Amino acid sequence: MSDRRLSVGAIESYLRCPRRYEFAHVQELHSDEADSPSTDRVDLLRRAICDGLRTGETDPDSLESAVIERLSTLWSEYDERFHSRAQREFERRVLDATARAYVDAVGAAHASGLAKLRNTGRAGELVGPDLPLSSTVSVSTSSSAPSDADDSLRSVALESAVDYVYGEGSSLVGVRFVPTIDSLGLLRYRSSWEGDVETLFADHFDPDDSTFEPGPVGALLETAVVLDGLRELCDRLGLEGRTCRYLLIPLADRSQNSVNWVSETVETTVEGIDLTDIFIDHHTFGMTHEHRNGTIENRLATVVEQLVSGSFDPSRQWDQIESESCPDCGYAVCCPEYLSQEVRFDG
Numbered sequence: 001m002s003d004r005r006l007s008v009g010a011i012e013s014y015l016r017c018p019r020r021y022e023f024a025h026v027q028e029l030h031s032d033e034a035d036s037p038s039t040d041r042v043d044l045l046r047r048a049i050c051d052g053l054r055t056g057e058t059d060p061d062s063l064e065s066a067v068i069e070r071l072s073t074l075w076s077e078y079d080e081r082f083h084s085r086a087q088r089e090f091e092r093r094v095l096d097a098t099a100r101a102y103v104d105a106v107g108a109a110h111a112s113g114l115a116k117l118r119n120t121g122r123a124g125e126l127v128g129p130d131l132p133l134s135s136t137v138s139v140s141t142s143s144s145a146p147s148d149a150d151d152s153l154r155s156v157a158l159e160s161a162v163d164y165v166y167g168e169g170s171s172l173v174g175v176r177f178v179p180t181i182d183s184l185g186l187l188r189y190r191s192s193w194e195g196d197v198e199t200l201f202a203d204h205f206d207p208d209d210s211t212f213e214p215g216p217v218g219a220l221l222e223t224a225v226v227l228d229g230l231r232e233l234c235d236r237l238g239l240e241g242r243t244c245r246y247l248l249i250p251l252a253d254r255s256q257n258s259v260n261w262v263s264e265t266v267e268t269t270v271e272g273i274d275l276t277d278i279f280i281d282h283h284t285f286g287m288t289h290e291h292r293n294g295t296i297e298n299r300l301a302t303v304v305e306q307l308v309s310g311s312f313d314p315s316r317q318w319d320q321i322e323s324e325s326c327p328d329c330g331y332a333v334c335c336p337e338y339l340s341q342e343v344r345f346d347g
């Protein structure tokens with residue numbers, strides 16, 4: 001039984017600013033930051049695709065019809081204020097085009113991989129949205145009673161989620177839909193851990209380096225948590241021996257849209273990014289034959305340890321936090337560090 005639960009979103013929040021994490025997840029203060037409309041629309045698409053996959057259809061046309069039909073029902077119940085009827089119809093066309101592009105690019109293949117997994121006869125939910133995964137880390141804590149050995153080690157359950165899983169060869173792949181992959185930064189253009197990615201990860205945590213990359217670093221920590229959660233899912237489903245992979249699919253990348261305003265049609269493409277190869281370090285893989293990265297997993301334990309110990313002082317990376325995290329922070333009005341910077345006198 002774990003002593004504490006933490007979501008991967010909370011860990012990423014801590015990377016952006018420890019004080020922000022404290023406000024949101026320790027003091028549980030409400031922030032004015034609202035989900036963007038595109039996040040809500042992606043949620044509709046996510047639910048429609050998951051319901052489509054749940055039908056068991058593997059033929060591309062049948063799967064597309066199932067997804068579009070479900071999307072139509074969800075859209076009729078969807079309440080968002082648009083400037084005009086034309087804008088509402090346009091956004092609906094974008095969603096339809098994205099659903100079709102998903103089925104065409106990967107959806108039908110994933111549905112077949114899902115069917116193969118179901119045919120193994122393993123009991124267990126394979127389609128979400130938000131299929132919960134859990135991973136556990138043990139962290140040491142400073143105990144007020146040093147003689148009590150139990151107090152020096154704490155078990156923390158790290159919670160993540162994927163929208164569905166499917167089988168591909170000897171792998172179990174977890175898929176999560178996201179609005180965009182912009183926050184991945186350098187990871188979008190690299191295919192392996194060794195080199196730039198390894199350097200960026202080390203530099204982010206180096207107190208003598210100004211690198212501040214909570215987006216890609218958070219994604220790598222999240223990948224560690226998700227892959228461990230997928231391994232645990234494999235054990236539960238009796239699929240031991242499978243390697244695990246983690247795939248992100250963006251569903252609101254407007255740069256992929258092509259709009260014909262005369263015929264009022266929208267076309268788009270959907271391209272996922274598999275974070276697994278960027279995550280694996282070959283030394284750990286060689287030792288364990290699992291998709292793991294010792295450096296990232298050790299750092300994850302350290303970050304969780306700091307977080308659990310109540311270390312929320314943002315001063316270590318203050319310059320970077322002030323320029324990168326404060327501008328869009330919903331807690332600025334009550335944050336002592338931010339306010340003290342705002343009201344200081346020159347000279």
Ligand code: SF4
Nearest residue numbers: 017020326329335338
């Ligand atoms: S205003 Fe800045 S320092 Fe304060 S909680 Fe937000 S991000 Fe952190």
